Amino acid sequence: MMQEAYKCLETVFGYTEFRSPQDEVVESLLAGRDAFVLMPTGGGKSICYQLPALIRPGVGIVISPLIALMQDQVSALCELGVRAACMNSSMPPGHNAEIENMVRRGALDLVYIAPERLTLPATLDWLSSVSISLFAIDEAHCVAQWGHDFRSEYLQLSILHERFPTIPRVALTATADAKTQEEIIARLGLERASVYISGFDRPNIQYRITQKLKAKNQLLAFIQQEHPNDAGVVYCMSRNKVDSTARWLHEQGVNALPYHAGLSKEERQQNQERFLREDGIVIVATIAFGMGIDKPDVRFVAHLDLPKSIEAYYQETGRAGRDGLPSTAWMVYGLEDVIKLKQMMAGSEASEQFKQIEQRKLDAMLGLAEITSCRRQTLLNYFGEVLKEPCGNCDNCLTPSQTWDGTDAARKALSCVYRTGQRFGAVHIINVLRGKMTDKVSQFNHHQTSTFGIGEDLSDSQWRSVFRQLVARGYLSVNFDHGQLFLNDRCRRLLRGSETLELRLDVAVKAEKNRTKRE
């Protein structure tokens, strides 16, 4: 059997060797056993089910949540000479019936189906009447509520196991922490499946996260100094920001193009095509971009806004360096990111349980952004992997970040939030601390509070760094209306003097301290 698998790998896919654990997954499925595959993006999940589907008799049924992704996969397969097709709601009438007939005639090796279509009684009846080689459930984390991309249509996929108990199933995903893995296995009835987990480490990607100052200028300097003429992806949270950033980069001589769901289909396709075909294009995009984009030589991924979870960060940065050559995952992040995300979560209408999950995921991401030790160790640890030594290829390893005793500054900051009534945002609080007579300060008589001007020793950006860390570490919370800050219970010990606080010394703060010294 495996001999046949190697032959197929070479003749159909053009590869001479399997990547671990592709061979084991293939062997399992060929032997008729279920499998659960956890492999990072770009690891090579597709071959795990495509190849056994070609060898086993019958048609392989692939369940995939994204229509665009499905069509890309099918065209790629057809180019290899594999007889593949897809069934989904965007197809013209008659198309799906045609596919059903082709399968009956044995004229197809692989059919991609959207989950909502698969679970229709008519589809299930049709499947019962044909020969099936295997079921592959792609993006299996969509079945997990704990995951970051839950889709209710996926819940019904447990029916496969009930209706077709003898046909091997394989569930595949790139993003699953330990909890999500358990949930996938339970919901899909994969308790007896062999589990294959391949390394999540992407040693060629250098992780760097710095304090956000003038984000666009920082980005431009990064591109010009380290990646001129390289292909890259810049992620922004909003469509407006994508447009303005792409335009600005273009004016500065960077070959940048926008990509987001608000552009016309033609423009989106055209920009994506150019990114794939031409050299050195920088795509500025919302997270809508990237699913299923397979470009091996993306040299950098830059984030101008903080992702909502480590999974999202890992997946987005993972689009860099698929060819294994040195690449950079670069991010700037600041007080406003933390406040915006916390605010969004506080105001979301999701269930309490869901909010709590999101909150914990965001906190893990903030933790990764704030740590002063090796980022890769923390990142891999999140996915349940242990990296024994610091990696030597992240900012914290390359230039060990310093800390400073921020106890006194933190106490001043917290007192000021308290004295002004826990009703104001960071900008105003910092003005009070620094003793600035703004209109708002005089309107609320805050120049008469005891905390007015007690923070003149630190600059604006130093205070922003302090507040960012206080919010990120949960000393302060953010109200969703206007981002007002208020104290958490955690503050007590710090305010009472029974706890001290080490803060990260941000690069900008360091530079400023040096400048003050020189002056």
Ligand code: ADP
């Ligand atoms: P995933 O679905 O895990 O993100 P893909 O299946 O799209 O990954 O594969 C990622 C890339 O790796 C593709 O370009 C694919 O052709 C390539 N690839 C997969 N398996 C092998 C292999 N055994 N040898 C060489 N290249 C491979």
Ligand code: ZN
């Ligand atoms: Zn490191």
